[in-house]
């Protein structure tokens with residue numbers, strides 16, 4: 307059984323039994339994943355539309371997303387080929403990943419831990435996309451990286467639903483990662499990186515999943531830093547993954563520095579989450 311050491315270069319090894327459990331986690335839609343690995347130069351519009359069309363549920367939700375006020379384009383989009391023609395590839399990836407994630411959540415909104423993790427992920431995606439405006443990072447890539455940064459939590463909830471739900475409901479947020487390793491023998495960050503790598507997702511997204519809680523380093527890529535900030539902002543406006551909100555004065559300071567109108571920001575994020583949940 308491979309270890310994460312050999313697969314990602316991370317010094318944090320994952321026990322074989324944990325890897326076996328993670329390998330049973332149902333992946334996101336194959337079509338949505340494949341979009342991330344398409345060679346842009348080789349892919350024509352029909353090829354991309356055909357790929358999305360292999361997943362009817364994904365196609366339906368993608369069209370609803372394209373036509374929603376959150377992501378809406380100016381004209382009514384009625385077919386996948388039209389959507390592919392109107393959107394850039396990076397935006398198409400962001401929307402398809404959102405649709406795939408939303409499908410994964412079908413029927414799970416009555417589970418408090420899953421709902422908190424979902425809302426944190428969407429809040430982080432939207433916050434990271436806003437932060438990217440002031441950088442050279444593509445906003446749609448920032449969104450996707452934010453959306454998938456905590457995919458390891460969904461893996462943990464899939465493998466160990468009772469244990470991880472209980473941990474999220476009771477743990478002091480400051481101790482969460484340490485307690486994950488004690489209880490599950492893997493952090494959600496390493497679990498997420500392993501899952502994304504197994505699914506064949508790009509290295510930049512794998513790195514975000516693995517490093518978004520690491521202390522900032524000078525050499526850390528800007529995408530990881532941005533998602534780390536987006537994750538903190540999601541916590542600061544009430545979308546933390548833990549039942550108890552993190553008590554961190556730095557969060558409030560960060561929010562004050564980065565966001566001029568806190569209430570408007572909170573409303574935009576909450577409205578975005580609501581729109582995706584109501585699809």
Ligand SMILES: [Fe+2]
Nearest residue numbers: 455456518519
């Ligand atoms: Fe995280």
